[in-house]
Amino acid sequence: MKNKVREARVQKGWSQSDLAAQTSVSRQSIYAVEAGKYVPTTILALKLAQALEQPVEALFLLEADD
8 A cells, every 4th residue: 555644744844743743643653654664544544634634545545456
């Protein structure tokens, strides 16, 4: 799964710590999501979408099977 969390966060001018505070998770969790090392829970994905004012589908993209 690819994501555009970093791009959306930078567009808002927020640091990873800012987004972490908005979503009640650690900065390390935000880093892991952005790096693609952690697939967020449904609840976290919804919190990220709400905080970043983006639809979930705009932030998280399924990769096509080749």
